[in-house]
Amino acid sequence: MNILIIGSGGREYTFAWKIAQSFHCDQLYIAPGNAGTELIGENVDLAVDDFEGIGQFVIDNDVELVVVGPEDPLVKGIRDYFEADETLIKIALVGPDKIGAQLEGSKDFSKVFMEKHGVPTAKSRTFTADSIEDGLVYLQECNLPIVLKADGLAAGKGVVIAKTLEEAQRTLKAMLLDKQFGEASNKVLIEEFLDGIELSVFVLTDGENYVILPEAKDYKRIGDNDTGPNTGGMGAVSPVKFATKVFMERVESEVVKPTITGLQNDKIDYKGFIFIGLMNVDGAPFVIEYNVRMGDPETQVVLPRIKNDLVELLVKAADGKLKDYQLEVSPNFATTVVLVSGGYPGSYEKNKSIQGLADVTNALVVHAGTRQEDYEVLTNGGRVLAITGMGDSLEKALEVSYHGVKNIRWDDMYYRKDIGKDILRLQLD
Structure with a gap:
């Protein structure tokens, strides 16, 4: 099977890394990709919202599965474009249509949806x-x-x-x-304002049935101890201690099921990921926001814990065949630490030479904002790399991640030193 991943960040790199392990993957394309994905599959010089170019590429290269990474092409209607074409409509595509993507594209739309279908959320106007x-x-x-x-x-x-x-x-x-x-x-x-502890829950649905993926906690602020402005995410951990079995049962019954039922009742044909940002308020789940794709950097700790063949899972979701699917999840911990350009999330410089990539041996080096020029890997964004470690405890996974971080260097590199420390404190309580 020929597969196309749309996107260029750490999330798409992790999808490529996992999909390339599947026996079902013959040829893997990433549009536009980055310096890391070029080593896993074949990068394609297409913008994520160039629907005409993407559609023609899919036809010319016999692509059978399209995985949409970022939210922008979903909100702009890439599924609608495929479904309006008699050839492309046959292609398995993971991602909602333009209406379904409004769950992320418009916070007002999502609030109205939650209130209409009884999904617990903060009061707002x-x-x-x-x-x-x-x-x-x-x-x-x-x-x-x-x-x-x-x-x-x-x-x-x-x-x-x-x-x-x-x-x-x-x-x-x-x-x-x-x-x-x-x-x-x-x-x-x-x-x-909801006073609690935040986590991310990920659901893959075929429009009727669903699978709940491993949960994660990310770290949005730029500075240690959650200081400074919000970013796209500075790190993540999975599993999360406070996501107990009882709490996750409440998430499924009070959030996931009403969400899926609400999509059906509103006649929204939704095949793809639902990333639910939650707040645990004294054991009760409240939805902060919906996203209509996987998270970044959460994907970097969620996918490594999934034992199943990811291609089989994605195809079943796209084809409406998730009923009775059994997800197998590793009990190990996964942690990721994001390395960013100095100045991010404000202004920053690009084209800094990255050193030490080959010296990271035990951790997964996830490329995000990178590009290659004359056999040299350069910075090409705010969030440049993520270092994912795994271990049978949170401490060991963090040790692997930070040991990998110490091997990487470029001029004005920055990262948070406290990823996962709040969870470690919870474990001691």
């Missing part, structure tokens, strides 16, 4: 530039801290937790009037 005065008054009625979310896609950076009323009002004005996040902040949700 949505405001626009025309109703900003109402929003400023509403902020005065809210308890502190206050969460403000840009409605649209903002690369994981469109959420601000304001600790004072003045900061909340200033942020609302910046989002709505100054277009802090561009069109993504044409609408802004003002949401109550």
Whole structure:
């Protein structure tokens, strides 16, 4: 089977690494890929939203399975494009259509969906530039801290937790009037703050049946001890101690099942991943947000723990045949530490030479923002690499990850030193 992965980050590298292990994979393509995926399959110089180019490539190269990594092509309707073509409609594609992708593409849409179908979530109201005065008054009625979310896609950076009323009002004005996040902040949700511990739950559904993948916890802020601005993710761990059997049973009954039923009731034909950002509030699950693809960097700790042939799993989801599928998960721990360019998530320089890649032997080196030039691997993004380690304890997995980190270097490289330490403290309590 010829397979195409769409995307260029750490998530897509990890998909490529796992898919290449399948006996069902004959030829693997990644569009556009990075310096690492080029060593696993064949990179294709196509933008993720070049639907015409992607469609023609699929036809010309007898591709039978398309795995869509990032959210942007899903929100723009890549499934709709395939389904409108009599040749492409036959291709197995993992990812929802344009309507289903609004679960991530519009936080207002997802909130309405959750409230309609009884999915537990924080109370919120949505405001626009025309109703900003109402929003400023509403902020005065809210308890502190206050969460403000840009409605649209903002690369994981469109959420601000304001600790004072003045900061909340200033942020609302910046989002709505100054277009802090561009069109993504044409609408802004003002949401109550949930006091708990966050985790990510991943579901793969064929539209009717589903499989719950290993859970994970990621670390969004740039600085140690969760300080500084949000990023796309600085590291992740799986499994998560506080995701107990009882809690996960509540997640399935109170969140996953109502979500899948809601999609069916709303006539949304959803075949793909649902990444559910959750808050564990005293043992009760509340949904922070939906995403319509796998997470990054969570994929880097979720896929290594799955024992099944990933291609078989993806094809069954795309073909509507997940019923009674049994997922096998390793009991081992997986951890990943993200290495970023200095200055990220603000401005940063590219084209720094990366040294030491061949010196990492026990960990998985996941490429994200990299490119190759004249046999040299260079930085090509904010999040450049992720180092994933595994072990029979969280301590051992972290030891493998950080030992790998110490071998990598480039000018102005940065990483968090405290990934997983909060979970280790929980284990001691």
